[in-house]
Amino acid sequence: MGSRRHGPGGRAARMRLGVKSVRERLLRVPGTTREAIEVQLALRDLVKTDLVVDTPGTVAGVDVAYIAGERISVATVVVLRFSDLALVESVSAWLRTPFPYVPGLLGFREAPPVLEAWERLRLDPDMVFVDGHGRAHPRRFGVACHIGMLLRKPTVGIGKSRLCGCCQEPGPNRGERADLVDEGAVVGTVLRTRDHVKPLFVSVGYGISLERCVEWTLKTTRGVRLPEPLRLADQASRKARLDRVQRLPL
DSSP states (O other): OOOOOOOOOHHHHHHHHHHHHHHHHHSSOOSSSHHHHHHHHHHGGGOOOOOOSSSOOOEEEEEEEEEETTTTEEEEEEEEEEETTEEEEEEEEEEOOOSOOTOOOOOHHHHHHHHHEEEEEEEEOOOEEEOOOOSSSSOOOHHHHHHHHTTTTTEEEEEOOOOOOEEEOOOOOOOOOOEETTEEEEEEEEOOSSSTTTTEEEEEESSHHHHHHHHHHHHTTOOOSSHHHHHHHHHHHHHHHHHHTTTTTT
């Protein structure tokens, strides 16, 4: 099971100035779409893929739901034990939606509420699954990169549809895969996680190689299309959204 979280003072003492500057850029709400794109371009080369990670003790899934007409984002983080995928913690938080919906810029919309929920966790998960693309993004900095860099955790991006690039259809059986290629570079893997079911688009979010992302996606996917952390996060975020809606004034 994951370790207990350190207090804010301990994290601050270890934070380098460069990390603090990056964090500020990730959390600052851009005034324009152009400004948001410039942040992505400035940070994309800082996405690490070389963190040394053994088999994780716990894995997290994050999901964000929205309340239409209220500009409220409800973020949920679930934590599962990696060995048996049992749910061990679930937290939610809501914020005023900080950035409008713009395809390719979801990180600026979803990272702030995800961080709000993350800071409520008792446990410190070893890795994270994000419902959205990482490097499989036109600027190589999707929402999974944004959240992974903010949390500084090994992070896997899981897309349900293709955002960029081209690929062959993988074979029909679980575990079969194909490269997702954009501008001559492999940016992700098209992965069949269940026999004869639509594949997922797996890419690096932060910290680990694409091969490890694929490996851990398969190890956390049992009998359904989505990795279990994301399946449970989706369920929990829907419930949290409903709870929040019921508390809104009539």
